[in-house]
Amino acid sequence: MTFEVNFDGLIGPTHNHGGLSFGNVASNKHAALTSSPKKAALQGLEKMKALADMGMKQAVLPPHERPYIPTLRELGFQGETDSDVLKEVVASAPYLLKQVSSASNMWVANAATVSPFSDTQNGKTHFTPANLSSMFHRSIEAKTTSNILKAIFQGDDYSHHEPLPAGEYFSDEGAANHTRFCQEYGQEGVEFFVYGASRFNPNTPKPAVFPARQTLEASQAIARKHGLSSNKTVFAQQNPIVIDAGVFHNDVIAVGTRDLLFYHELAFLDSEQVISQLEESMDGHFQSIKVADSEVPLKDAVSSYLFNSQLLTVPEQTGYTLIVPGECMKVESVKTYLDSLPERHQQINQVHYFNLEQSMRNGGGPACLRLRVVMSQQQIEQTKANVFLTDSLYQELKDWVNRHYRDELTPDDLYDPALLAESRAALDELTQILNIGPIYDFQKN
């Protein structure tokens, strides 16, 4: 048996509303609000538990260490101890503190692009950690992401690549702009790459206001590195209009799995061509559900995160299940649409709402929080790290969050040197729970 395993990012102890992502409407709207790291992490765990209870294969990826001292040292801060480094930053460059303290690594849909063994030339599963070059606070994630992926996916079945060269030309945001279609997970599939703009061809359309965070050239490089067949790879440009409306990743406007794509009619520059290319590369075994702007206006799609849902095939159930954020209930056009969905499109016959408010305030819904990795039963069994969510791991993680996380964090709390020590103590214990080895810089010194 082969499964699509959902690896969810466990939300870290410094979760805060930094307003750091230009072009991400929710991040900007909620800047400086008091956050609750504890609630955030528990909300994420509830979603993981619910999916595991449905019979889905569910796993967890640990958060990164924050504030991230190695970046500060790289930038010339030289304090003797790590707390001294923080003091220097607070005194001379306080704007950096938010940047190195974000828990943005929770959105593991941006951690990497993953191509399953059945799609690649050498029969291995390929990982390329995303360079996340567009936003400074996210560009510091790739190294730890790479440590974590290598610690979990060990052995000859896996091929780990370096992130693409940093900078705007090969700006890469990982699986949030990548969807894999297939009949059965273990069979060869079609990999669908959606990019915001071409950086080397100035004549192609571009958004006018907000950045295009994925370049065509980055997506092409990943397809080459992963050894994908050209007739099983489709590249499509995002509609610049939607980027300017706040769709900073394609997974804010479309979601797909197996043979089904659920998308907003404005998602792509040329939707008809995209659909026909997908049909052709899937040899006709492909279906799509298009949502009209007249039914769900673009701005409602962005504020509700309707398309940042998880589309699942749940064991023992026919049809698809949609996991949506609770915000979808509050936006009328979306609620009306979802109420009528199972009747109108029998493919999707279940809709489940989840409260992910803490992550949502930074622009991260259910789909942002997970990275999908196709794995065989044998690969799951051979994984040494204790990352698959059993009832006991869920209880242990919940207890760990309750013991280590703060109930509240204001932007000023990031100045508190105790937060560094608290976070490290928590993460050190977490690596024991997950049996994952020393993945953090502070554990290597």
Ligand SMILES: NCCC[C@H](NC(=O)CCC(=O)O)C(=O)O
């Ligand atoms: N896939 C969802 C990613 C959301 C993420 N938000 C942030 O980093 C906001 C963090 C803050 O504003 O504190 C981003 O824009 O990349």
